[in-house]
Amino acid sequence: MIKVALNGYGTIGKRVANAIMLQPDMKLIGIAKTSPNYEAFIAQKMGINIFVPQESIKSFDEAGIKVAGNIEDMIKEADIVVDATPNGVGAQYKELYQKFGKNAIFQGGEKANVADVSFSSLCNYNEAIGKKYIRVVSCNTTALLRTICTLNKLSKVEKVRATIVRRAADPKEVKKGPINALVPDPASVPSHHAKDVNSVLKDLDIITMAVIAPTTYMHMHLLNVTLKSQVSKEDVINQFLNTNRFLLVRGKSKVNSTAEIIEVARDLGRIRNDIPEVVIFEDSIYTMGNEVFLMYAVHQESIVVPENIDAIRASLNLASAEDSIKITNTSLNISKGYLI
Amino acid sequence: MIKVALNGYGTIGKRVANAIMLQPDMKLIGIAKTSPNYEAFIAQKMGINIFVPQESIKSFDEAGIKVAGNIEDMIKEADIVVDATPNGVGAQYKELYQKFGKNAIFQGGEKANVADVSFSSLCNYNEAIGKKYIRVVSCNTTALLRTICTLNKLSKVEKVRATIVRRAADPKEVKKGPINALVPDPASVPSHHAKDVNSVLKDLDIITMAVIAPTTYMHMHLLNVTLKSQVSKEDVINQFLNTNRFLLVRGKSKVNSTAEIIEVARDLGRIRNDIPEVVIFEDSIYTMGNEVFLMYAVHQESIVVPENIDAIRASLNLASAEDSIKITNTSLNISKGYLI
Amino acid sequence: MIKVALNGYGTIGKRVANAIMLQPDMKLIGIAKTSPNYEAFIAQKMGINIFVPQESIKSFDEAGIKVAGNIEDMIKEADIVVDATPNGVGAQYKELYQKFGKNAIFQGGEKANVADVSFSSLCNYNEAIGKKYIRVVSCNTTALLRTICTLNKLSKVEKVRATIVRRAADPKEVKKGPINALVPDPASVPSHHAKDVNSVLKDLDIITMAVIAPTTYMHMHLLNVTLKSQVSKEDVINQFLNTNRFLLVRGKSKVNSTAEIIEVARDLGRIRNDIPEVVIFEDSIYTMGNEVFLMYAVHQESIVVPENIDAIRASLNLASAEDSIKITNTSLNISKGYLI
Amino acid sequence: MIKVALNGYGTIGKRVANAIMLQPDMKLIGIAKTSPNYEAFIAQKMGINIFVPQESIKSFDEAGIKVAGNIEDMIKEADIVVDATPNGVGAQYKELYQKFGKNAIFQGGEKANVADVSFSSLCNYNEAIGKKYIRVVSCNTTALLRTICTLNKLSKVEKVRATIVRRAADPKEVKKGPINALVPDPASVPSHHAKDVNSVLKDLDIITMAVIAPTTYMHMHLLNVTLKSQVSKEDVINQFLNTNRFLLVRGKSKVNSTAEIIEVARDLGRIRNDIPEVVIFEDSIYTMGNEVFLMYAVHQESIVVPENIDAIRASLNLASAEDSIKITNTSLNISKGYLI
Numbered sequence A, B, C, D: 001m002i003k004v005a006l007n008g009y010g011t012i013g014k015r016v017a018n019a020i021m022l023q024p025d026m027k028l029i030g031i032a033k034t035s036p037n038y039e040a041f042i043a044q045k046m047g048i049n050i051f052v053p054q055e056s057i058k059s060f061d062e063a064g065i066k067v068a069g070n071i072e073d074m075i076k077e078a079d080i081v082v083d084a085t086p087n088g089v090g091a092q093y094k095e096l097y098q099k100f101g102k103n104a105i106f107q108g109g110e111k112a113n114v115a116d117v118s119f120s121s122l123c124n125y126n127e128a129i130g131k132k133y134i135r136v137v138s139c140n141t142t143a144l145l146r147t148i149c150t151l152n153k154l155s156k157v158e159k160v161r162a163t164i165v166r167r168a169a170d171p172k173e174v175k176k177g178p179i180n181a182l183v184p185d186p187a188s189v190p191s192h193h194a195k196d197v198n199s200v201l202k203d204l205d206i207i208t209m210a211v212i213a214p215t216t217y218m219h220m221h222l223l224n225v226t227l228k229s230q231v232s233k234e235d236v237i238n239q240f241l242n243t244n245r246f247l248l249v250r251g252k253s254k255v256n257s258t259a260e261i262i263e264v265a266r267d268l269g270r271i272r273n274d275i276p277e278v279v280i281f282e283d284s285i286y287t288m289g290n291e292v293f294l295m296y297a298v299h300q301e302s303i304v305v306p307e308n309i310d311a312i313r314a315s316l317n318l319a320s321a322e323d324s325i326k327i328t329n330t331s332l333n334i335s336k337g338y339l340i
């Protein structure tokens, strides 16, 4: 049983923590939290060991939250640390992980050079095997990479032109906007997402443009992919239907928006309405010559969770790509086929 | 085992259906649905019998949804029908329920005169015992009544002045607005909510004013209640802490909005993030002379679910108020105390 | 002086009416309105003749709005009618315009076959000269066509791949949503916008994908255009800087969103904060080989106003393309260069 | 001609600057701006002298904005300074105003003790005459005070219970949220607005509760006022109809929301769609015994502009309350009666 520590128990951290607890080969030794808010109470309620910065112990005590030790204590005890602290903070913690000689998994909010390799399970698991520091790319990039590497099996992907319509904030965030605007992110081309894709697929010809929209539920990607050879709409549909970590939405189910995708996740009893799978609108798949077009939705809160689990196995060389992905999918109930 | 049929499997209907399945004394014989959308697929996946209008059987067949019969078949088989069809449609169905001599529970979107009594578990369960037609009041009115009847046990409620800030649409609804406006609902005083409260508490001096805000998560109520005698803030807090179907939010948990309440429900693993309890911001409770002020949030999608279950028992005289409420709360995991 | 009647005084109609009043060669003989709401009061306040359906005269009288006659009276008196009634209603009115032998300008909410020609000032003015029925294409298509025909002057446009992020409702609309969702519009490819572009540029290779976002201010387009030859970023910038009906936004002005574009329009004292110009984010212009990428914002409420004025002149053969566009731009203060 | 300087050219500052330029007895000698964004370009375009912090001169030069001097230069030259810098920053600048012996007007984002008196034109103009430092209360408090002092003329106001539904951000602000939540502001009672009202009306029995909603257009207030004597609905309507700085919205104009109020302001050609008047929904006015209920909308961006102008006159003892209010209203086209 690999001992995993989780630093930063927010949107991503709390999900990865839950996922670790469901793995047959991992044990969550604790999470680190800096402020005693409701997420700390949740961790306590779930019986998770809570580690805090030395100077914060008092404030947790006062809030009635039992503290298991300080963050260094947690790191010392771990075989590997998953860092899910806010953008850029992970890079600061790296020193600590190095000091104790621990492997670490970073998130997409960090610069690529924080780690030895940027990671996408379906694209470059093997490259990450044995790497001390791995960075799971961001939610948008994870979705792009899954999609590209899956299409690539059908026919070599030669060019990607993608538009990303980003959710502006996570559902829990009440101080981020905009309320009524579209915000280019940034107003220059290509957006950083293309560069992030290239951190894994070094030579891909990809240009991305991104805009932020006032919604909290999911991102949407609108893709134009040029393949080496011509493929049919059915080929593309089948390729995705047969690949785990993708779900398709049928027109006849009348799921016509990100909100209705989330509603289905709620109706299906999914915890936190999470959908780590990329959700493709089946009717949007369109082929013309060597070009493929498609539209899909990305649940930013949960999509990187399975990739984090795989990254742990890759870093510690616990399993082959195929085996890790299978264990992760089974333990997290990640499926393929139709959403409903 | 009472045989319950559910007509109208949407936001309210699908939740009441699930709740019925959890009752020790009830059996869901089926649901009626008019269009084969994702909610129909969900019902099918859950193994629920689906009844449809005779003329719709073909469209369900084509969609691949197995139909158990037409709506009349379902009603004939039932001891009681819960009607959760859209506003005003229930009144049309009443004829059918009458034709087959079945008791029925209606929702707050119907006019009060659709039923023999308007219903709130904590206010007038006894009045509803044995009534053939019961109307569970709307989400906003249910919350108001629960709160008023609970305060009333502390000291007689003499006057209520309430503001209702309404969510504009349910999360799944993508065609309702506004996107960027506040809409008086209506721009006249009192709003219909006061009249709806008076359908249960006939003589209460209550004035309500309502405004619609562009959010989908929860309503918020801001109350100014005048009691017969002076009470302390602690009295009020304790009264709610000790009453089922209320949850309090502590300041120190840093849950400062409806979005964070929903986030906690997600983190707690609540199915569909439902919170049928009224959620009071503890720090908002304020007393001054005989006046009590408080602010609470109302999860419109789920708040009326327990009241529907109680209404079934009242109508068929299956249990006393106390017993029904207890069974309902236990089966649905409805609690009291602090949210987290 | 050409006598112009305007049927349908809503978002588009009231703006076209104002624009007609500013033309040296046109006279607004009246507008037709069906319900006596605030827009009718505005028309009255502006001294515009109001015509209404015969059966509505009474309701306007009661509201205190003076009626100049019925809709037929207005049409009889006119040389040409601009129809700005809701989607599809224009087609019904066409019979009436025909009955009285009047030319008419329709809007983009009508099917292309309502008219003899679909119209874009910068693309096919000449084709529309003398045509009895002209349809000004929709707001999104107007922006696409202006942009494509302007780039085409630089180098032949061979291929367009465009993403449209649509505002979900106009600012005044409080019943349209979504509040919190992204809605593919539709979830199939290509969206109808490509077909609408092809109604003017018959042979263009264009694919569009569209998604609705919960905002009211402006649409955003993210374009990938392949030209016959390679051009530089400076070429593209200069091309737009030198073309009327385009404005560029400089990075250094820190206008980073549709909301800030609208804020500038307000600060500039523009009536109704209208920006009939296409507003391009200068820093988004990017060239790579023969490809050009760019992002721009479209003020849906006002963008088609100048095209409507030009369409009137084309239909009645009042002026050449160059002359009409010049008169329209001057009278409406439509400029080129930088927004601020 | 009084020489007025304006420090902080944002939402409030740019409006007050424009208003000063419209006064017969005032001259705007310049504005101070810290960053060369679009608002600086606007000021330049309007021919306003721009003063900047000494250390920022270079960045303005580089942006192509002509600088008239540093902030100290501006203050030295002025008779009085209007400070419209962000919350709390005004207090820091006070030292500078004192150093040069200049009177100053502060905004509601400052603590009450920044000034000698908190100010509302219709309530306590006389108290402010000759005061060196005057603080115009916040947008919400300005609306509350105008309303209370106007009702007070009808019959003594004995008690106010008010709910405030606040817009979450100004239209130009794209980084503030929430996107989908209601946020108690704060989750304790009374909100600070009551205290702010008491800074002017020291002894008033007022309790306020506030909640933030995801909209940018206007605040809404829902008031329950207890008067000393009974008044009729007509009395209340007439009182407001006859008081400048109030506008009423008639039901028959079908203006049913804040968005439609703004639309009317746009249609009326109001610059920046500003409505410094309090806009009351006429049909919401309701009386019962000594209680008056009403709902009104508050245009946060412009409501305090006339009060700032009056405060300048009060501070420098330029005119009586009546005279100042009249000049301000006339110069700014502030009216009474019906919105449309």
Ligand SMILES: NC(=O)c1ccc[n+]([C@@H]2O[C@H](COP(=O)([O-])OP(=O)(O)OC[C@H]3O[C@@H](n4cnc5c(N)ncnc54)[C@H](O)[C@@H]3O)[C@@H](O)[C@H]2O)c1
Residues within 6 Å of the ligand: A007, A008, A009, A010, A011, A012, A013, A032, A033, A034, A035, A039, A084, A085, A086, A087, A088, A089, A107, A108, A109, A110, A137, A138, A139, A170, A300, A301, A304
């Ligand atoms: N939210 C998303 O949609 C999303 C998706 C994919 C990747 N990511 C990436 O995941 C990372 C975490 O983002 P998130 O959305 O979960 O953030 P979050 O703000 O929800 O959570 C961050 C957590 O880190 C804790 N924290 C803050 N400062 C800390 C410190 N100095 N030391 C230790 N802990 C600290 C906070 O208490 C919080 O629990 C970022 O790199 C982000 O870019 C986020």
Ligand SMILES: NC(=O)c1ccc[n+]([C@@H]2O[C@H](COP(=O)([O-])OP(=O)(O)OC[C@H]3O[C@@H](n4cnc5c(N)ncnc54)[C@H](O)[C@@H]3O)[C@@H](O)[C@H]2O)c1
Residues within 6 Å of the ligand: B007, B008, B009, B010, B011, B012, B013, B032, B033, B034, B035, B039, B084, B085, B086, B087, B088, B089, B107, B108, B109, B110, B137, B138, B139, B170, B300, B301, B304
């Ligand atoms: N959504 C809420 O927040 C809420 C809260 C409390 C009470 N209510 C009340 O509950 C009732 C149902 O509302 P909802 O929000 O669940 O609506 P909904 O639209 O989500 O669901 C209505 C269901 O009725 C079905 N239906 C439509 N027409 C039908 C017909 N003619 N015959 C049979 N079924 C038909 C639809 O397919 C759908 O399954 C209304 O009275 C409403 O006022 C709603």
Ligand SMILES: NC(=O)c1ccc[n+]([C@@H]2O[C@H](COP(=O)([O-])OP(=O)(O)OC[C@H]3O[C@@H](n4cnc5c(N)ncnc54)[C@H](O)[C@@H]3O)[C@@H](O)[C@H]2O)c1
Residues within 6 Å of the ligand: C007, C008, C009, C010, C011, C012, C013, C032, C033, C034, C035, C039, C084, C085, C086, C087, C088, C089, C107, C108, C109, C110, C137, C138, C139, C170, C300, C301, C304
């Ligand atoms: N709003 C936009 O963003 C936009 C942009 C470009 C084109 N268009 C197109 O312009 C047209 C008008 O759209 P709009 O947004 O101005 O609509 P709108 O609803 O704002 O205005 C329509 C007007 O038509 C009137 N009307 C309704 N029914 C009528 C009838 N039977 N007879 C006569 N008048 C009637 C209404 O009173 C209203 O004044 C549509 O074809 C639309 O697709 C709209």
Ligand SMILES: NC(=O)c1ccc[n+]([C@@H]2O[C@H](COP(=O)([O-])OP(=O)(O)OC[C@H]3O[C@@H](n4cnc5c(N)ncnc54)[C@H](O)[C@@H]3O)[C@@H](O)[C@H]2O)c1
Residues within 6 Å of the ligand: D007, D008, D009, D010, D011, D012, D013, D032, D033, D034, D035, D039, D084, D085, D086, D087, D088, D089, D107, D108, D109, D110, D137, D138, D139, D170, D300, D301, D304
């Ligand atoms: N926006 C509203 O709705 C509103 C309504 C009433 C009162 N107020 C109050 O008005 C004041 C200004 O608010 P606003 O909304 O106009 O803010 P804003 O952010 O729009 O504008 C503030 C201006 O001050 C400038 N500034 C920032 N830091 C500065 C500094 N250190 N020195 C000089 N200038 C500086 C900024 O460049 C900007 O031009 C605040 O006290 C606020 O509470 C705002």
